[in-house]
Amino acid sequence: MDLSRFPRRIYTEHPTPIEPLPRFSEWLGGPEIWIKRDDLLGLAPGGNKTRKLEFLAADALAKGADTLVTCGAPQSNHCRITLAAAVKEGLRCRFVIEERVPNSYREDASGNNFMFRLLGVEAVTVVPAGTDMTAAMQKVADDLAAEGRKGYIIPGGGSNALGGLGYVACAQEMQQQWFEKQLRFDHLVVGSGSSGTHGGLLAGFLGNRIDVPITGVGVSRDPADQEPLVHREAQAVVDLLGLDIQVPREAVVSVGGYWQPKYSVPNAKMVEAVQALARTEAILLDPVYTGKVMAGLIGLARQGRFKAGERVLFLHTGGAPSVHAYEAELLGSMPVAD
Structure with a gap:
């Protein structure tokens, strides 16, 4: 997949790290959790x-x-x-x-x-x-x-086809990192909202023949409403690249139930996720997106969707500045929704 024909500005001069989360994995039990640190991308202060x-x-x-x-x-x-x-x-x-x-x-x-x-x-x-x-x-x-x-x-x-190319590039970057580090993942978990990141990754995985299932955790919609958006975005990116690929509808997988009661409104599962990663790995998640996405990963592991011995990669899409707008909720001095 040749991206060089599209004009591009480079804001990050290096691949973002892929790191194991051993203390968080021990806290969670079951699968081995790793993280792709797109919170460390360029442009202050990072994010997808x-x-x-x-x-x-x-x-x-x-x-x-x-x-x-x-x-x-x-x-x-x-x-x-x-x-x-x-x-x-x-x-x-x-x-x-x-x-x-x-x-x-x-x-x-x-x-x-x-x-x-x-x-x-x-x-x-x-x-x-x-x-x-x-x-x-x-x-x-x-x-x-x-x-x-x-x-x-x-x-x-x-989130349009041109923006989605950013996550085609990320798919290529991850593929190279996995090869260099001799890593193999059983699942990739990503936030699914406006659909550009999820759809761009799906297009990149299909185009580069990366056989790792992607699970999107909805941050504003449940699957019936979210998955058609992701499917359209992935197909638009594939079409922009001129690839003769029809994105399979079954390749778009998302889960809901972790973003309620409303977009950006805190809930108890999000607070648990943010506190757990902060206190086991000193990595900050945000309350609106990555905190709810990690809550989804935790929930899927507890349900047995991600099994003991499997290796799961979490894409950290940034958002740390908004932590400071939710200090009371994250430290437990205000009630949050269940």
């Missing part, structure tokens, strides 16, 4: 959207844009990393923030909101849940055009 933005920012620059326009939730990792890419490239950046939980956006909040201000976001438009985000971002781009500027719209999560 960096890989997508290598292709998306390159396309924006090639098209003469001076401003990146994107969207997300109030503590959006994607918005923060898009802003970091803009700073790196000498561009400006504007956000459309969707309050999926009413009154959840506070300009003076900590976590990623603090990073928005520190990195110098140009403008933030806050809209209610259910807003047509594509239309809202187009309105921002139209306002820029009226000022004689050129905006480049990046969809939520950087």
